[in-house]
Amino acid sequence: MKSFLYSLLLLGFAIGGPKDNFALVIHGGAGTILKKNMTPEKEAAYRAKLEESLQAGYAVLNAGGSAMDAVEAAIHIMEDSPLFNAGKGAVFTNAGTNELDAAIMNGADLKAGAVAGVKTVKNPITVARKVMEETWHVLLAGEGADKFAEEQGLEIVDPKYFHTERRWKAIQKMKGNEEEKYGTVGCVALDKDGNIAAGTSTGGMTNKRWGRVGDVPIIGAGTYANNKTCAVSATGSGEYFIRAAVAHDISALMEYKRYSLKKASKKVIQKVGKLGGSGGVIAIDAKGNIAMPFNSKGMYRGYIKSDGKPVTLIYKNE
Ligand code: ASP
Secondary structure, three states: OHHHHHHHHHHHHHHHOOOOOOEEEEEEEEEOOOHHHOOHHHHHHHHHHHHHHHHHHHHHHHOOOOHHHHHHHHHHHHHOOOOOOOHHHOOOOOOOOOOEEEEEEEOOOOEEEEEEEEOOEOOHHHHHHHHHHHOOOOEEEHHHHHHHHHHOOOOEOOHHHHOOHHHHHHHHOOOOOHHHHOOOEEEEEEOOOOOEEEEEEEOOOOOOOOOOOOOOOOEOOOEEEOOOOEEEEEEEOHHHHHHOOHHHHHHHHHHHHOOOHHHHHHHHHHHHHHHOOOEEEEEEEOOOOEEOOEOOOEEEEEEEEOOOOOEEEEEOOO
8 A cells, every 4th residue: 555655756857847858959040151161260159159058048947947948048148149030130120220029928828028129128038928917918029118127127238239240231232131131049048847948039131220129039930939849039131920920830730730849830930931031949848858950051050958968069060
């Protein structure tokens, strides 16, 4: 009888207690990222930053923190780096300004928050989270969103903070090769409680005009999370990702058609390709399966599982 009760206890722990299959996946943008255009120094710098981001997220998850906290922590590292098209390294608009988009979603309760076109918020992912937690809205745009961030006591910077030489040159030439155009960052995570979350942050597309908003802050396009299915963060030519409702479509294929995470995410990236779009997604499900399909030449990406060993990848056949 005693051993029966003991087994029941163990079973209960296995079902309801903390799990050790937690994991975190990140991306730092997709595009024409070719080894031949890379210097060893540049590649090392990207890998080091990706690894730092993975470690920041891992520290949260390993300590029993939530997937939401891990996503935010991992994205902060990339937003604060000039290497990526998010936060500090955001690309320029046609008017020579920087307008940032971000979104975050909690798979446990389908709560989400997003901002579009903010100009003074140092870490857009955090204001997206504030929108989710402190308001009953999902998406705030433009000046109102900047004002909200200030009211929330978030770090506000002079718009000059986002001025980096590299991005400025790209817009001056008005062409910016693919790699310069993209570089959005994102993260999906599964925590010890079995909850998943997704977040994405970007400066959008180089040379964008007329208050253009991409897929990133559109829930269901560039960002989505649902414990029942998956958490997804996308990167690529946003217009196509909006039209293909990418992130939600992956979730829907899993929910309605019982596709695996890998099959669903691959299928939807193919759909984007058929429309003429390029890019990729990172995705995770509540069992800790991960997928990172893309149809561009490369995608900065990486993952870390409970064993704590970070893996970073850049090119197609790695
Ligand atoms: N998807 C982003 C946008 O369209 C850009 C990117 O991922 O590079 O705004």
